[in-house]
Amino acid sequence: MHPIGKNIKILRQMQGVTQTRLAEAVGVAPAYISQIESMIRVPSVKVTHRIAEALGTTVGTLLGENPDTSAEGRLSKLEQIHLLKRLVLQLEAELQQENGDHSDTPDTASVGKGMA
Numbered sequence: 001m002h003p004i005g006k007n008i009k010i011l012r013q014m015q016g017v018t019q020t021r022l023a024e025a026v027g028v029a030p031a032y033i034s035q036i037e038s039m040i041r042v043p044s045v046k047v048t049h050r051i052a053e054a055l056g057t058t059v060g061t062l063l064g065e066n067p068d069t070s071a072e073g074r075l076s077k078l079e080q081i082h083l084l085k086r087l088v089l090q091l092e093a094e095l096q097q098e099n100g101d102h103s104d105t106p107d108t109a110s111v112g113k114g115m116a
Contacts, residue, residue: 003064004048009037011055011062014083016090025054 012022019037023030028047035041036051043051052059 004042004062005037005039007062007064008033008051008055010080011057011083012037014080014087015055016087016094017055022051022054026050 012019019033020030023033026033026047027050032041032043032047036043048059048062052062055062
């Protein structure tokens with residue numbers, strides 16, 4: 001089992017980065033990123049370094065080798081919390097842009113309640 005694909009997907013999603021945007025930053029095809037995240041393929045060392053750089057992390061984090069990372073190779077709780085906070089802030093900003101000041105659409109209301 002290669003946890004790198006799962007870790008890349010978690011980091012990418014938490015940062016609100018699409019597979020296409022990550023692929024462009026790394027210089028590979030979006031399908032290749034999809035295959036890595038689906039654990040169909042394992043990236044080369046060179047691509048792994050470029051992915052880590054694009055996501056603002058280390059290769060060790062992608063590989064699940066940090067000292068505070070669990071034995072399963074997943075992101076530590078602290079890393080998950082940090083990334084989740086960033087995601088929530090980004091989603092809130094996007095919702096405000098899409099809906100103006102504070103629209104009372106059902107989607108916005110339900111999302112707001114779920115995040116409170």
